[in-house]
Amino acid sequence: MKRFWTALCSSPWLLLGLLLAPLGASATHIVGGELDLQHKSGSTYALTLNLYFDAINGDPNALDQELTAGIFAKGTNQRMANVVLPLTSNTFVQYTNPVCSVGGLSTRKLVYAKDITLDAATYTNATGYYVAVERCCRNITISNIVNPGGAAQTFYLEFPAVVRAGAAFIDSTPRIFPPLGDYACRNELFYYDFGGQDVDGDSLAYDMVTPLNGHATAAVGNTAPTPSPAPYSTITWNAGLGTANQIPGAPTLGINARTGRLTVRPSNLGLFVFGVRCSEYRRGVKIGETRRDFQLYVLACPTNVAPKAQVRAAGSLVTYRPGRDTLRLLPGGNRCLTIRYTDADPNSVLSMSARPVNFTTPAVAFTTSTSGTVRTAADTLTATLCFPACTDTKGKVYLLDIIVADNGCSLPKHDTVRVAFTAALAPNAAPVLTSTLPPAPLPVSDQAPAVVRVVIGQRYTATLAGTDADRDALTMTATGVGFDLGAVGMQFAAQNGTGQASGTFSWEPTCTAVAAAGEGGGLLVRFGLAETGPCVPVPQERLVRFEVVPAGETQTFIPPNIITPNADGVNDEFRMPSLPVDFCDRKFAAIKIFSRWGQKVYESEARDFRWSGAGTGGMYYYLVTYTDGRKFKGWVEVVP
Structure with missing residues (x-):
């Protein structure tokens, strides 16, 4: 297990920061936050502010019991309403790996929420609306902006008119994934998923933005003012930094526009604020956005060597070579892989997983343990992964990532082996169904049944037989379409077996069956022959329409004229x-x-x-x- 306490002892910068933290106790130490607007029903929406607060260095007196949100028209900046949001929740933001927690990093999540009404007769402006909450001040130890202790925050979101083209237009803010409670390690790749979900199915796009400052100040009575309309001033970056370079590194902090995945390899120690915007689009038109301000600690962490994994086909002594080899899974052959993985760091807890790259099914499965502890650098763990027997790539090359991860801090390190493979199925001949039932009418159609006319009171019998050249297990069935066979006196007995099956159908219709047939005058019976065993079974089917006719009616009704x-x-x-x-x-x-x-x-x-x-x-x-x-x-x- 890789603990972080050694980093505290070896990092004078961090120890100094912790010792000096009480000197800034009079600051509010706001970490960041975002606004959220969710449709509930009718004209009712839930307006929420998630505010993140430094639980170590923040002033408890700055934990507001309520905050005021302003709603404004985008086109005119007209104030539509002020909404007082009461504090409804006070919890802690969790670490991805709680074992990696450090004493100098703890964040509270304060939730301010209230239901509001967006009336269809009022919120009709085609340019849309925005919501803002202003609060001062930020953490005084922030490293990448000017005068952080005096810098305020404006929490901001945009939403569309609730009526469009005369019809209700419902939209909820995309929900960004939970905030990170983690820290980053200098010169180590840091990643986090800020990608969101949208209940309306709108398309989401992400980009980096400069955090908003606004009108709040550290002056008494102006730390949480009633929000003013836009425009809002932005924070001032330190020299050499900007929207595209908020945290120095190689690469600098960036976000995937489609997935919302944050990545950075920070080169400097410190506390860094950053801003992310999530815009939502419906039918190619932007309808809203939400912004999240947050901050990231970059610490000096102990050296963590990434684990290593090797893959071999079962029974092979040759190591698989990613990018050069393609495994070929053949019918009747061994479809398992042996994975050996280790870590140079002693007492590392390793875990193994598999992730399809260009396919979704079938799901591969590990048949042995996929986790364990490497006590020394000489220890090696082994896992077995098997592909289902019915895996069929249909001539394509499928890619599977086999991933081994350690328990290093702040985030696990990985080694990924991408396995390319093809898989084929054994051929399967369709079973053959024969019977004494009349053939289906020509041309044969899936919906055109054969017709059998049975005289009321007389018994009709038919036999069916099924055979399979592959000797798969066969099952013969008969099912009434929309009715129960026994309820109308129909009987079916089947003898099922390996490579063959048979069945006997008999019926002596009565007036009960005539009533069950209804106006259509016929009863549909589906005779089936199913095979079990092959990956892609080929069932056979016969659809027969049984009609009841009266005894003695042998001539066509032709009246004299x-x-x-x-x-x-x-x-x-x-x-x-x-x-x-x-x-x-x-x-x-x-x-x-x-x-x-x-x-x-x-x-x-x-x-x-x-x-x-x-x-x-x-x-x-x-x-x-x-x-x-x-x-x-x-x-x-x-x-x-």
Whole structure:
């Protein structure tokens, strides 16, 4: 374990700073902070100020119980409202690694918050609005600005109008990641993630900005004034420093515009203030921003040697060479890697991790311990990492970073081995499904089922068989689409096995099944054959529509359209022997015959009715009704 106490004893600069700290106890020692505006519901928003305060050197009397925020229109600087923010929380900012904590660095996070109303009839200015809170003063020990003890801070954010193009326009400030409680080591790379998240899904962009000073002063009664409108003055950098060079180093302090990752390799000891801006864009248009002021201690730390890692394919005596070798994972071969890692620093706690670079799945897995302590420089730890058997790069080269990290202060040091690999799957032949069911109609469509018409009261049976050349385990199934097979009397029995499966379907439909079929008159059954074992199974499927038909209905309904009631024994009466037969709830109800003027001339409830005409020739119209609402209409001519 690499502790920092030795650094305190070996750093006269730090000891002197700690001894002199009480001399500045009358200063407020504000570390930094940011404003936040989050939509809650309707016109209600939560306005929050996160203020970071030096818990070691700060004056406890400077811990305000409330602060005032001003809301202004950007285009005119008109004051829209003053909001008194009460103190709602007082906690400590945590170190990334608590073991690395030092006595001279402790930061409080003070949260001031209140719900406010941004009325849709008021906050309509297309140029948007800004919020500001002013407070004095900064840490007197800051190394990179002029007169730090007299420098104030203006906390600032911008937000858009709450109405755009006549519709509500809702926006919440992006949430920047938690502030750092860490320190940096001189001449060592320091990194921290300031990247944020936006609940609205807006695009975020980051840049370095000069911290704002504003109008507050150290004068009595003016340390936390009611905010004035913009413009706000900025702090004054020491000679040779500026927005692009806030903390001296190689590289100097910078931030990734897309990810929000801060990096710096500081070259000077001291306490340094810096400013970061996060701008949000919606459909390519900037709609708001928030700024964070913060500070970073740069200390003289003990020497920390980075750990080292080596990677070998399982069973190989050759070390993998990053950038030169590509591992090829073949079907049936060993898909594991052996990783050996160590550290020249004694008593270092090392941990191993893996991070995909250009792929997301499948997830690789360590099968052995990935952490341990190196007691001496001669100690070596070993871990095993395996790729899942179904890893398939589809001909592409995947990259995987294998990372070993120590527990050094202030931040761990790493060694990364980037492994390039390809992986292929064993070929898999699709299983074959055959059956006595009728084939699907041509052309074959995913949505076009085969049709089986089953006579009510008669049993229908079909057999299915599945085979697989790869001898994978097969499972045969039958599933009703939107209904339960057993509820309508359908039965399916399957015999599953390795490389083969079979199934038998049987059904003797009743009127219950007819009711379940509904107006469509059919029941869809999905027959499936699934294989288990291959990485990419190829299931087979048959979709069959079962329709119930009545017994005895063998002819098409074609009613006569002429009768000759002349007593010659030929076509003397109007009858309909080919009417659809009675079927469950579908029964003949009645026939009515009307003259051309709409007068009813005949009616009968007997399906074997006989009508010999109305006594005179002419055109007549009939209406046949069934109990299920079905109707048949037509005409018949009577020729005397």
